Each structure stands twice: as structure tokens, then as C-alpha cells.
Amino acid sequence: MKRRPAAVAVRSIVVYIFVLWCIAPIIWLVSTSLKSDVDAFSPTPVWFFIPQFENYVNAWVDGGMGQSMLISTAVGCASAILGITAGLPLAYLTTQIWPPESTGSSRATLAILLLTIVPPVLSLTPFYRALFGVGLTGNAFGLTIIHTFYAILLAVLIFRSFLVNFPREIREAALIDGLGEWRALLSTILPNVWGAMAATFVLALIQSWNEFLYALVLTNGDSQTVPVTIAGFLSFFGTNWARLTAAGVIGALPIVIFAIVVRKHMARGLSFGGVK
Amino acid sequence: MTATAVRAPARRAEKPSSSPRRRISKRNFFARLSLALPAAVVVVPLLAIIVVQGIDLVTHAENLTRPGSADKFIGWGNFTRAFSDPDLLGSIRVTLTYVVAGVGLEMIIGVGIALLLNGRIPGKGVIRAVILIPMVLTPVVAGLMWRLLLDPTSGFVNYLLGVVGLGNDHAFLSDPATALPAIIMVEIWQNTPFVVIIVLAGLESLDPSPFEAAELDGARGFGLLKNVTLPMLGPVLAVVLLLRIIDAVKTFALVNTMTQGGPGTSTLTISNYVYRTGFQTFDIGYSTTLGLIVSVALLILIFPTAGRLMGLRIRRSRG
Structure with missing residues (x-):
């Protein structure tokens, strides 16, 4: 034009x-x-x-941001990797084995969509009580489980959107060659979804890093994630804006850099394939 | 190609079982089941927890500060309490205002900016990278940053207003009249880029030929926008709108860091109310009931549309 x-x-x-x-x-x-x-x-x-x-030194050492960065990185990476590991096979099942338009595939996807829409306040108290009962609150393990749950939902929807147009004949050829479903997934699908995987990893990591509600309830002290520690600065240090903003910059910087570096893949992942 | 693609029943799915591969179908079945296993290992126990713990919590008057209250069965008591709870109604009203005003303005501004960006603009690549920053910024940081900017004594916003003669001591977040609009403004600040980025990507993937035909027919400006661009963009706009609504309904961190629901209950959204009930007054039985009521209402409102949109998306992407 x-x-x-x-x-x-x-x-x-x-x-x-x-x-x-x-x-x-x-x-x-x-x-x-x-x-x-x-x-x-x-x-x-x-x-x-x-x-x-x-x-920055104050925020990192005295404010505990160093420790929180470690916790957030561990929880974020673990839940993103587990989410991809669990989500990709399910997306393969519902797009390649079952045709995407089949009843089974639609039902499975609608169930995932339903869980995505449900606000976390429904499961906040049940998860808290169950995890508290088995000693998984006050450390990062319970939070990792919850974040993995949300990472799986994200991964299934993103991988599905990438795989829905992937020609199913390729898998069929692999099966005729004698490969099992898992081998077929690894040898035919995996090499074609690195972009989707990068998008899923980044979005799951951001989702986990920024998540505040569960993190606030399930972690404390040394297991606090970045948002919980930063929010805690407000009550501990009152109006010490310099230290508070330094903590904010430290906590946001890795995610911002990461997002900018991989932005090419993000639009499609963000909209679950709504745009290409 | 369009409607049939989604509605076509499972005929094709049944075919493989009658194919020559039938003799290994049992092994096949377990191989297929194993693909769902990793996800099921995480999702199914968590769903069981929601159901079992949830039923227990909503039927008991459990309060974490009162030992023994967990055994106090009250049947529908939590529900009758909720239906006459003015704070629940208030938090629903606050959340609705937040979603309608916030997401509405995000859509209008975001689509407008995306349309302007779709074309020759110097520095487009840098712009696309820079507007990502508010979107991925940790909401807790965004909330605290705006709390600093809106501070009545040292805030930059008050300084700017003072310079243009509108007074420099507005306590935006402690005045019930301005607290919610201020938080909605931050929601808009943070999430308009999401609309811009996806709508722009949608615009760039549109087939150019209808535009060329329309231009040959003399359509331009708003006529072209209204009759060609927006209708073609319809499915993308619907998905963006839906995703924004789903996300905005869950809002928690912005309110928690900026006002904690105050002053009074003027900015108390649903998530903040459930959190306050469960983990500040420790009334976790009632808190669970509130979460359940709100979730059911939300699912009834959004889920049918969301499902249809997923269908829409499937059809679109095969076109």
C-alpha cells in the first residue's frame, strides 16, 4: 500500500x-x-x-534477591521442561494419532481449555491443604508441581496449534517402517517443533516466574520466589524506593531479555496458533 | 472445508482399528495410552485433590486459627453465607468493571496501534522489541513501579500534573474514587502490547489479494478498514479478546501490590477477596466456597464461547 x-x-x-x-x-x-x-x-x-x-548489592545480598533468583530459575526451568515433556506426547496423540477434528481429540482439547479458564482461586485452598499435609509447603517442591500443571496446559495448547496442520502421513510412514509411537514422535515430530518448543519453554518460564498467588501461599523464607521477595520489600523496608526498585530491576531483567531474544516465536505461541 | 472440518465425527479416527495393523492393536492401544501418561501423572492427582479436598472444604466451617473447626460439618452453610455476602457481590462488580473497562480499552488502543504499525514505520523492529517489555514485566514489579509513580509526595505523575497546573498531591491509590481507575490504567499499560503484537502478526499474515481487489474498486481509508480489514481479522480479534478476558478475570498481583483491595473494598477483585478470606482471616472453608461459586459462574459464561473459538481457530488454520 x-x-x-x-x-x-x-x-x-x-x-x-x-x-x-x-x-x-x-x-x-x-x-x-x-x-x-x-x-x-x-x-x-x-x-x-x-x-x-x-x-543492587543491598537488594541482592541483604534483601535475599540472590536466593530468590535461584529458586525462581529452578522452579521455572523445572516446570517448563516437565510441562514440555508431558505436553508434547499428549499433543501428538490428539493431532497425529487421533485426527484433530475427531471426537476424542476435541474432548481432550476442550478439557485442557476448561482447566486453562478455571481461575486459580478454585484450587488455591485445596492444593494448599493437600500440599501442607505432606510437607510440600514452605519449600519450592509443591510450587514446582503446581507450576508444572499450568505448564502442561500451556504446552498442550501450543503444541496442538503447531501440530494440527502437520501432515499425518509422515507418522504413518514411520509406523510402516516399524517404529513405535514414541520413536515416531521423536524421529518425525521432534525435529519439526523446535520453534514451538522454544516458544513453550519461554512462555512457561515467564508464566512461572511471574506467578504470584500460589508462590505467596506455598513458599516462605528461603524458598520465596522473586515476586514474593519483591512484594515483601514493601512491608519490610517501607518507602526505601531505591532498594525496592533495584530488586524490581534485578527480578524483571532476565525475563525481559529472554523474551526479546526469542520474540520471533512468541506471537504464535501467545495466541495458541491464532496467528501464524 | 469450513464447518465440516470441525463437525465431522470420528469416522476417520475409527478407521485404523480395522486396518491391517489390527493384530497389534492391543499393543498399539497401550502405546497410545502411554503418550497421555506423563500429563496424566501430574494432572489427574491434582484434579482428584481439587475434588476431594474441595468437597471437604466447602461443607465444613474450617478456620485455620480455630482448632477443631475442620470437623464442623455445615452442609450448604457456606453457600447460604456467600449468597448474602455483600463483599462477594462487591468483588464481582469490581472484577467486572476491571475486565470490561481494562480489556475494552486494551482492544481499542491495541488494534489501533497495530493498524498504524502495519506498514512503513521507521524503527519498526525496535518498536516491536520495546513494547514487549511491559507485557512480560512481572506484575508485582509493575504494580510497585506504578505505586512509586503515583505516590502523592514523590511520584512522577503528581509532578507532571503539578507542572501543567492540575495539582501535585493526588493520593490516587488511597481515594476510593480513583483507586480502581488507577489499577485499570496499569492493566491497560501492561497488556495493550499483547493485543498489538498478536493483531499485528495477524494483519501481516492476511492474504493481500482482497486488499488489492478492494483498492482497485476504489476502497480506501475507513471504508477499506471497515469492510475488508476488520472482517478478515475477525477470528484473530476474537481469540485475542478471549485470552485477555480469561487472564484479566484472574488478576491478583496488581491489586495486591498497589492497594491490597482497599481503600475499604473499592478495589477488591474476586482473586483478592478469596485470598484475603483464605489466607488473611484463614477462613479457608468459606474461601473455597467463594472460589467455587465464582469459577462455576465464569465457566458457564466463557467456556461455550471458548470452545467454539477453538473450533474457529482450527478451521482458520487449515484454510
Whole structure:
């Protein structure tokens, strides 16, 4: 579509305003994290200051962010990998073995969709009581189980959207060659879904990293994940904005970088295949 | 190709069992079952926990601070209490306002920006990367960041308002009139990029030929948008809208970090109310009942549409 330069300029300005609206609060967050306590609390913005990196040291060491980063990374990676391991075979079953439009496949997918829609507040107290009963609260194990559950739901929906158009003849050829279903999955499907797998891993990791409700209820002390520790800063340190924002930057940075690096795969995964 | 693809019954699925591979069908059956096993190992026990613990919790007046209350059977007592609970109604109203205003504005702004971005814009690649940041930012961090920006004494928003002469001491989050709009604004800030990114990807994957035909027929500007672009984008918009609603209904972290439901109950969403009941007053029997009522209502409202949309998506992607 050809457009006049003036129209392009107007469109660009509107878009740039939107981008500024998206990014300006983040810039403010980062700049506050580098200020001294006094400057961070100043009623008029302090534009020029010497960066204070001790806020980061404080947050990392005294604030426990170092420990929380370890916990969040472990819970996020474990649940994402387990979710993919469990979700891919189920998606293979419901798209390649059963035709995607068959009753069995539709029912299985609708069940997964139903579990995705159910708000976590339904299962919060049942999971809490059951996990408390077997000593899986107050450490990261119970939370990993719950996050794996949600990672499986995500993985099934994403893999299904990628596999629904995958030619089923390839699997049939593999079976005729004498491969079992698992071998067929590994040798014909797996090499074709690395993109979907990257998207699932990233989205499951972000989902786990950012999840707050279960993390708040199921972990404490040394097992707290990043959001719980950051939220705890508010009550512990009151209005120490410099340290609080430093913790926020530390906690958000890995996810933001990760998301930007793999953004190519994300749109399709995010919409469960709604767009290509 | 369209409607039949979804509604076609399982005929084709039954065929393999009558094929030459029938003699190994029993082994086949177990091989297929084993593909569902890893997921079932996690999902089935958790579902059993929800059902068993859930039934126990909703029929008892269990309060974690009162020993012995777990054995106090009250039948439907939790439900009768819920149906005359003004806070439940209030939290449903807050959540509805949050979802309708938040997601509604996200859709309008997001689709608008995506349409503007679909074409020649200097720096498009950088823009696409930058607008990802609010979307993936940890909601707890987003909530605290905006709490800092909206602070009545040192907040940047008040400074800006002061510069343009609108007063510089608004306590947005402690005034019942502005607390919910402020949180909705953060919801919009955080999730509009999601709409932009998916709608933009949808726009870029549209078949260009209807646009060329329409332009030859003299359609342009809003006529082209209304009669060609938006109808073709329909399925993508429906999926985005649905995903945003599903996510916004569950909102917890923003409210918990910005206002904790206050002042009073003016920003108390459903998730925050259930959390407050279960883990701040420790009334976990009643808390479970609230969660159940809300979940059932939500499923009745959303699930049929969601299922149909999944069908829609399947059909679309084969086209």
C-alpha cells in the first residue's frame, strides 16, 4: 500500500507516543534504582545524579534477591521442561494419532481449555491443604508441581496449534517402517517443533516466574520466589524506593531479555496458533 | 472445508482399528495410552485433590486459627453465607468493571496501534522489541513501579500534573474514587502490547489479494478498514479478546501490590477477596466456597464461547 510521506509521519508520531507510554515508566524504574534514598524520595524529580550501585548489592545480598533468583530459575526451568515433556506426547496423540477434528481429540482439547479458564482461586485452598499435609509447603517442591500443571496446559495448547496442520502421513510412514509411537514422535515430530518448543519453554518460564498467588501461599523464607521477595520489600523496608526498585530491576531483567531474544516465536505461541 | 472440518465425527479416527495393523492393536492401544501418561501423572492427582479436598472444604466451617473447626460439618452453610455476602457481590462488580473497562480499552488502543504499525514505520523492529517489555514485566514489579509513580509526595505523575497546573498531591491509590481507575490504567499499560503484537502478526499474515481487489474498486481509508480489514481479522480479534478476558478475570498481583483491595473494598477483585478470606482471616472453608461459586459462574459464561473459538481457530488454520 502506498502512502504519502505526511501520512507516514502522522502514523509514526502516534506510534512513538504509544512506545513512549510503554517505556517511560520502565526508564523511571531503572533511574530510581540508581539513585540515593534521598533523591529517590524527592518531590521534584532529580534528573542528574551519580549512579548508586549499592542499591543492587543491598537488594541482592541483604534483601535475599540472590536466593530468590535461584529458586525462581529452578522452579521455572523445572516446570517448563516437565510441562514440555508431558505436553508434547499428549499433543501428538490428539493431532497425529487421533485426527484433530475427531471426537476424542476435541474432548481432550476442550478439557485442557476448561482447566486453562478455571481461575486459580478454585484450587488455591485445596492444593494448599493437600500440599501442607505432606510437607510440600514452605519449600519450592509443591510450587514446582503446581507450576508444572499450568505448564502442561500451556504446552498442550501450543503444541496442538503447531501440530494440527502437520501432515499425518509422515507418522504413518514411520509406523510402516516399524517404529513405535514414541520413536515416531521423536524421529518425525521432534525435529519439526523446535520453534514451538522454544516458544513453550519461554512462555512457561515467564508464566512461572511471574506467578504470584500460589508462590505467596506455598513458599516462605528461603524458598520465596522473586515476586514474593519483591512484594515483601514493601512491608519490610517501607518507602526505601531505591532498594525496592533495584530488586524490581534485578527480578524483571532476565525475563525481559529472554523474551526479546526469542520474540520471533512468541506471537504464535501467545495466541495458541491464532496467528501464524 | 469450513464447518465440516470441525463437525465431522470420528469416522476417520475409527478407521485404523480395522486396518491391517489390527493384530497389534492391543499393543498399539497401550502405546497410545502411554503418550497421555506423563500429563496424566501430574494432572489427574491434582484434579482428584481439587475434588476431594474441595468437597471437604466447602461443607465444613474450617478456620485455620480455630482448632477443631475442620470437623464442623455445615452442609450448604457456606453457600447460604456467600449468597448474602455483600463483599462477594462487591468483588464481582469490581472484577467486572476491571475486565470490561481494562480489556475494552486494551482492544481499542491495541488494534489501533497495530493498524498504524502495519506498514512503513521507521524503527519498526525496535518498536516491536520495546513494547514487549511491559507485557512480560512481572506484575508485582509493575504494580510497585506504578505505586512509586503515583505516590502523592514523590511520584512522577503528581509532578507532571503539578507542572501543567492540575495539582501535585493526588493520593490516587488511597481515594476510593480513583483507586480502581488507577489499577485499570496499569492493566491497560501492561497488556495493550499483547493485543498489538498478536493483531499485528495477524494483519501481516492476511492474504493481500482482497486488499488489492478492494483498492482497485476504489476502497480506501475507513471504508477499506471497515469492510475488508476488520472482517478478515475477525477470528484473530476474537481469540485475542478471549485470552485477555480469561487472564484479566484472574488478576491478583496488581491489586495486591498497589492497594491490597482497599481503600475499604473499592478495589477488591474476586482473586483478592478469596485470598484475603483464605489466607488473611484463614477462613479457608468459606474461601473455597467463594472460589467455587465464582469459577462455576465464569465457566458457564466463557467456556461455550471458548470452545467454539477453538473450533474457529482450527478451521482458520487449515484454510
